[in-house]
Amino acid sequence: MKIKAVRRPETPEQARDWARELGEQALYVAGGTGLHFMTDPAEMVAIPLDRIGLRGVECSGRHYRIGALTPLADVMNYRAERWAFHETGRRTATHQIRNISTVGGNICRVFPWCDLPVALLALEATMVLLGDDGYAVPADDYFASQPARRLANGDLLLAVDVPVLEAHMGFGYRKEVICHSGFSLMTVAARLRLEGDRIRDARVAAGAALPFPARLKQVEALLADQPATPDTFARAATEGVREVAWKGREDWSDAYAAHAAAIAVRDALDRALTFARRRDW
Amino acid sequence: MKAERDFQVVNHSVRKVDAWQLATGYPSYTADLAPAGCLHVKMLWSPHAHARLRSVDIAAAERMPGVRCVLYHGNVPRHPYTTAGEGFPEPSPYDQFVFDRKVRFVGDRVAAVAAETPAQAEAALAAIRVDYEVLEPVLSLEAALAPGAPVIHDEPDAYLPIPMPYCPQENIVARVGMEDVGDFADGLARADVRLDQTFETQYVQHAPMETYVAWAALDGRNRIQITTSTQVPFHCRRLVAQALGLSVGQIRVIKPRIGGGFGSKQEVLLEDLVALFALRTRRPVLWELSRAETFTSGRTRHPIRVRVRAGVTRAGALTALGLDCTANTGAYGGHGIPVVMCCGSKVLPLYRAETVHFAGQIVYTNLPVAGAYRGFGATQAYFGTEQVMDQLAEGVGLDPLEFRLRNHIRSGETSPVFAALGEGKEGVPMTIGSCALEACLRQGAAAIGWDRRRPHTEKTGRLRRGLGMAALMQGSSIPRIDMGAASIKINDDGSFNLLVGATDLGTGSDTVLAQIAAETLGVAVDKILVYSSDTDLTPFDVGAYASSTTYLSGMAVKKAAADARGQVLRVAAAMLAAPVEGLLLEGGVIRAAPDRSVTLAQVAHYALYERDQFQIIGTASHVTEKSPPPFAAHFVEIEVDTWTGAIRPLRYVAAVDCGTPINPKLAEGQTEGAVLNGISFALTEQYLFTPKGRLKNASLEDYHLWSLRDKPPIQAILVSSFEETGPYGAKSVSEISINGAAPAIGNALYNAVGVRLHQLPFTRERVWRALQSHAPE
Known part of the structure; x- marks a missing residue:
């Protein structure tokens, strides 16, 4: 693309208004991780969002609110009780990219291998947006289709609310890459809620080897109300991913991607279980 | 780690001689040095693995804004050569041309544009009309060696310049081997454990940080100066002359700092075209391959x-x-x-x-x-x-x-x-x-x-x-093929200019050669000012390959430094009225006795300005056995x-x-x-x-x-x-x-x-x- 002008808003509302005014020519510059793939030669007006705030992580008691312009490096470095999202930040790209790219930049235009959507689906996050007014969209809805289309009218992502992990909850995240700086070939995130030695419920999501990040509802169903044991995880991981159309990329065949999915689900569940038991307040 | 001998400079981890300029970002690399106003080259690469060019129409491209020259097989000299930078005669077939009427892999050259801006050059590529006769591609060893396989090199003028059969009709460059040592079949038969296994390695790329890049300009005498990221400046000069039908004396090749090569820049891939564009347009011309082009069309x-x-x-x-x-x-x-x-x-x-x-x-x-x-x-x-x-x-x-x-x-x-x-x-x-x-x-x-x-x-x-x-x-x-040479001359202050054709491609060989010279001359490394790889100014060297620089070029430097040292001692002997044999050169000082000494600066001054004036300069070549x-x-x-x-x-x-x-x-x-x-x-x-x-x-x-x-x-x-x-x-x-x-x-x-x-x-x-x-x- 070619940038023909730059407008620097002072508030989210001003950014939204300018984006609506400019229509298809508007381009938010906000730490996007997909710019590399935007090869459209059209002339655009850049709207850098560096003056509108929306940066930082705060805990409200029930959830952590992550400003849309929070760099991934800040997500990685943030530490608090019942917070697990830093694991995802740590595995995203490289230091240099984490310093520049933002949470919003990673989830406003979603590519199959994007890191955060998978975790946000599993964590049951909520996206806070600015349209005519503020409104909230659960992750399941937000990631049901390409968010960029939802935001095409100039709506602005303000924040992401990630629920605090309650007692007996655990989170696990797996990302398979060929080299550390490579895009994910398989991403799986899992959130378990235990009740004694049994799994009360689970949310499991996957990406990278799917056309779009998605919940693995069959896996979740196979886990619900089952004993939290390696055998349960193995069965859920093996049977629960069988019907999914896994897509291998680069040097992975589809068959291997399916195999890798089962292993990654199992590993993520193992990690979530360890997490849940460690947080058995 | 203990050295076998006690050295003053050698076997010490001195700072790289180019450390400061690289660490501070001083313009040092080929593209940094390109003059303002360069034309930019873009290449139309073949989209087909195997095709004949029925026609190439460049007329529309030539009329595009900013376009100054378009080259293709119809308007360039045709001389077979190899891009492999090796000693002459090269053990490589002369199977390439600046442009050919056939393309042989996805990424082969079709036509090139030189324009005022990269974008204009890129736009002009789209205006070049090519009619391809697509041929069956040969994409594996099995396919290449199968009876009746398409012949990839059917041009009559390709040949192998060494006495070895060239078999392009079989898709074979050459067969090599040696007479068995002993009775190999019997050796296998006598073994208690025998193995017969086949292993395969894959295509990989060097991926140096600096991609292929070169620029060329004409000097006041109409000579072509090529500044290029090459491991083989002297071979580059010879190969460009061969490809374009020029004499070596018309070309000067300068190698600045290199951002890595690992062998990739032992190939002469860009220099012929920037030189030809410079000749045709009389403008400086820069060509820099993108990372994707380096993967696809590099080596x-x-x-x-x-x-x-x-x-x-x-x-x-x-x-x-x-x-x-x-x-x-x-x-x-x-x-x-x-x-x-x-x-x-x-x-x-x-x-x-x-x-x-x-x-x-x-x-x-x-x-x-x-x-x-x-x-x-x-x-x-x-x-x-x-x-x-x-x-x-x-x-x-x-x-x-x-x-x-x-x-x-x-x-x-x-x-x-x-x-x-x-x-x-x-x-x-x-x-x-x-x-x-x-x-x-x-x-x-x-x-x-x-x-x-x-x-x-x-x-x-x-x-x-x-x-x-x-x-x-x-x-x-x-051995008996590679040759390196060096010359070293003293300056007024007792420092030395070391001129080498050897090519530091980021390895630190300039530093290593400076250490060898310093050790021989009894001075610190900072007294050795290295200038390497300029075909007009430095002595010949085959370049940086075959693990040769330290061993081969290093010995040339040692010999040249010893030559200069001998001259220094002879001057000092005259100054001190003492026999050469009794002099000790160490730390930049020549001593005849504890209280009778002269410095290298004094020796230089004496030789340059005072008596029996001459330039203390050592030169040497080295061929390994x-x-x-x-x-x-x-x-x-x-x-x-x-x-x-x-x-x-x-x-x-x-x-x-x-x-x-x-x-x-x-x-x-x-x-x-x-x-x-x-x-x-x-x-x-x-x-x-x-x-x-x-x-x-x-x-x-x-x-x-x-x-x-x-x-x-x-x-x-x-x-x-x-x-x-x-x-x-x-x-x-x-x-x-x-x-x-x-x-x-x-x-x-x-x-x-x-x-x-x-x-x-x-x-x-x-x-x-x-x-x-x-x-x-």
Whole structure:
């Protein structure tokens, strides 16, 4: 693309208004991780969002609110009780990219291998947006289709609310890459809620080897109300991913991607279980 | 690490002579130095793997805004040449032209535009109309060698400039080999354990940080000045002259700092066109390949199929060792012959085998062009032979370390392979001088904890660890072919200008050569001002390849410095009225007695301004009579995830005998870098093609080159020896350590999980599938 002008808003509302005014020519510059793939030669007006705030992580008691312009490096470095999202930040790209790219930049235009959507689906996050007014969209809805289309009218992502992990909850995240700086070939995130030695419920999501990040509802169903044991995880991981159309990329065949999915689900569940038991307040 | 001799400058880790300019970002590289107002070149690359050009219409492109010149086969000279920067006559076919009427791989040259801006050049490419007659592509060794296969090089004017049959009608560049040493079949028959296995290596790319880049401009005398990121400035000058039908004297080649080469810039890929554009437009012209273009149209490592046959007695003696190598050279044949010959010459002599066999062939395909790449030939062959050595050891119940200690070549020994195999011709007989391989093996084994090694049958669980090793040798220059030269002159203040044709491509060779000069002249390194690689100003040197710079060019520098030193002492003797024999030159001062001395500055002043005036200047050339091998022992510990097939190197030890390390820190850097390069080669790097021969992963995102983020702890151990024929006992260090990772990891994989892979890279899917079919106990 070619940038023909730059407008620097002072508030989210001003950014939204300018984006609506400019229509298809508007381009938010906000730490996007997909710019590399935007090869459209059209002339655009850049709207850098560096003056509108929306940066930082705060805990409200029930959830952590992550400003849309929070760099991934800040997500990685943030530490608090019942917070697990830093694991995802740590595995995203490289230091240099984490310093520049933002949470919003990673989830406003979603590519199959994007890191955060998978975790946000599993964590049951909520996206806070600015349209005519503020409104909230659960992750399941937000990631049901390409968010960029939802935001095409100039709506602005303000924040992401990630629920605090309650007692007996655990989170696990797996990302398979060929080299550390490579895009994910398989991403799986899992959130378990235990009740004694049994799994009360689970949310499991996957990406990278799917056309779009998605919940693995069959896996979740196979886990619900089952004993939290390696055998349960193995069965859920093996049977629960069988019907999914896994897509291998680069040097992975589809068959291997399916195999890798089962292993990654199992590993993520193992990690979530360890997490849940460690947080058995 | 203890040196064999006490040196003042050599064997010390002095700061690189170019450290300041590189660390501060001072404009140092080719593109930094391009003049304002350069025209920019863009190339129309072939979208087809094999096609004839029925017509190329450039008329519309020529009329495009900003376009100053468009070149294609219809308006350029046609002289066959090779892009391989090698000594003359090159052991490579003259099978290329500036442009040809045929394209032979996806990414071959079709037409080029020089325009005021890159965007204008790019836009003009779209206006070039090409009518292709698409031909059946040849995309594998099998397809190339099949009876009736399409002939890739059917042009009548290609030829091989050395006395060796050229067989393009069979898609074969050449067949190479040597007469068997002893009765090879009998050697195999007598063995108690015999192996016959075939190994395959893949297409990989050097991926230097600085891509291919060159610019050219005419000077006031209408000569062409080419500034280029090249490893071979003098060969570049000769090849450009040949390709364009010019005389060498019309061309000056300057090499600034280079952002890495690893062999890729031993090829002359851009310089002919920037020179031709400069001649046609009389404007400076810059051409810089993108990363994608570097992957697609640059040079690669030859994929080679290596059949290893070997036999061993129960007592652990090798009765036979043989290699049959078939190399895929891609669309053009540059470097193919020496690469395949190095499969034999750099590998077979490592072990004392009673009988030896070697044969090879270099095959054309319609895939990317292979060329020189650090370790060439040896990298591919060691992958197989060192895995076979482990299997032979296991077959006769010996520890792999013990097996190698029993069988490796030692000081004072020779191998008939040295005389039989050179690079493009027969080799040179050689007796091993320095060899500290035994020490490398023992020190490396101790460092990795080899005595912890247990057989794979004792290992259980999902994650299993394995230890593996490989022994290696390389060479130091090409004997009786390579030549380096140097000159060194004194300045008024006692500093020296050292002029060398040798080419520092980021390795630190300017620093190493300065250290050698400083040691000889008894001064500190900062008194040596190095200027390298300018064909108008510096003496000839073949360039940076074949692990030659320290050993070959270093000896030329040592001789030139000794010449200058002799002149210094003669002047000092006159000044001090003392005999030359009694003078001591040290620390920039020449002493006849404790109270009678002159400084180098005084000597320079005396010679330049006072009496019997002359320029103190030493010059020397050096040709080697042997190629003393550096030796190495590599050890790796890995962890294998048996569920996924993922291999994780946990620790790597590389013990290297490079003679005297002239600059230990740089030698360690070379070793660590080469090891990381080798691990990446072993585990992740590969070219992936579509069924029509188009490269699918032409970017650093998709190619998966290991970086420091992936690096396991690497311990480089410099095991000192003293090579009498090298400068201050030095041999080479730059190439050898890329060759160990693939076989060492292969052996470690077997030690961990009991499977062996014969094809690189060891991707996790490949390992997983091997585990599935093997079902180790």
